[in-house]
Amino acid sequence: MEWAWVIVGSALGGMARYGVSGSVARRIGETFPWGTLVVNVLGSLVIGLFAALVGPGGALSGERMVGAFVMTGVCGGYTTFSSFSLQTLNLARDGEWPRALANIVASTALCLLAVWAGFALGAFIPGG
Amino acid sequence: MNPLAAYLVIGLGSALGGVARYGCGVLAAALWPVAFPWMTILINILGSFVIGLFATLTGPDGRLLVGTLWRQFVMVGLCGGYTTFSAFNLESLALLRSGRPLAAGANVGLSLTLCLVAVWLGHRIARRLNQ
Numbered sequence: 336m337e338w339a340w341v342i343v344g345s346a347l348g349g350m351a352r353y354g355v356s357g358s359v360a361r362r363i364g365e366t367f368p369w370g371t372l373v374v375n376v377l378g379s380l381v382i383g384l385f386a387a388l389v390g391p392g393g394a395l396s397g398e399r400m401v402g403a404f405v406m407t408g409v410c411g412g413y414t415t416f417s418s419f420s421l422q423t424l425n426l427a428r429d430g431e432w433p434r435a436l437a438n439i440v441a442s443t444a445l446c447l448l449a450v451w452a453g454f455a456l457g458a459f460i461p462g463g
Numbered sequence: 464m465n466p467l468a469a470y471l472v473i474g475l476g477s478a479l480g481g482v483a484r485y486g487c488g489v490l491a492a493a494l495w496p497v498a499f500p501w502m503t504i505l506i507n508i509l510g511s512f513v514i515g516l517f518a519t520l521t522g523p524d525g526r527l528l529v530g531t532l533w534r535q536f537v538m539v540g541l542c543g544g545y546t547t548f549s550a551f552n553l554e555s556l557a558l559l560r561s562g563r564p565l566a567a568g569a570n571v572g573l574s575l576t577l578c579l580v581a582v583w584l585g586h587r588i589a590r591r592l593n594q
């Protein structure tokens with residue numbers, strides 16, 4: 336039944352990505368792919384948090400359906416590598432090399448930091 | 464354009480992309496269960512290639528004439544739901560936590576390089592097809 340949770344989670348995550356990235360882009364502007372960056376950082380934070388929660392000793396330890404729904408489904412559907420790649424390519428094609436490089440560095444550094452912070456936070460929450 | 468229709472096609476595309484990603488994960492665990500996230504790298508390469516190809520094929524000078532909803536279904540839905548930045552980072556963290564910084568670095572380096580090459584390649588092939 337895991338796959339059914341993945342389907343529902345991915346659909347919700349994908350729609351949330353469209354809504355959030357669009358609203359961030361409208362608010363901050365579209366000269367830099369802020370929308371995708373914000374979405375990927377948030378999704379990385381949440382997947383880190385739940386990885387700790389469903390992992391050994393976590394508050395939701397062994398809850399496979401929670402992992403399938405939240406991590407593989409919602410976080411997987413919410414975050415995107417393809418839009419990140421396409422937006423980086425578009426910046427490079429427009430000759431905006433510093434922005435393309437900044438997108439790569441910021442996405443990599445901030446998402447790694449976010450997944451670590453989420454995991455650390457989840458490890459703080461006492462297990463059941 | 465009706466915003467509800469956009470959400471519907473993106474939700475449908477993401478659901479299909481997400482379950483395809485899940486299926487690939489199950490397949491990877493059965494085929495070659497090693498402690499390196501090669502399947503996530505492959506998934507992200509394939510999704511990046513398809514989005515680059517489709518964006519240019521259906522763009523302003525593109526040969527394929529499709530409506531905005533089709534572009535949203537394929538690019539935002541299918542490719543967005545199939546690829547993942549969260550699992551990629553979680554797997555890098557897991558490699559770091561298990562004391563394998565080189566493998567984590569390889570995961571980051573390979574993912575970034577190969578996905579950017581893939582999206583560029585998709586774009587170049589589409590430009591050739593558009594001529």
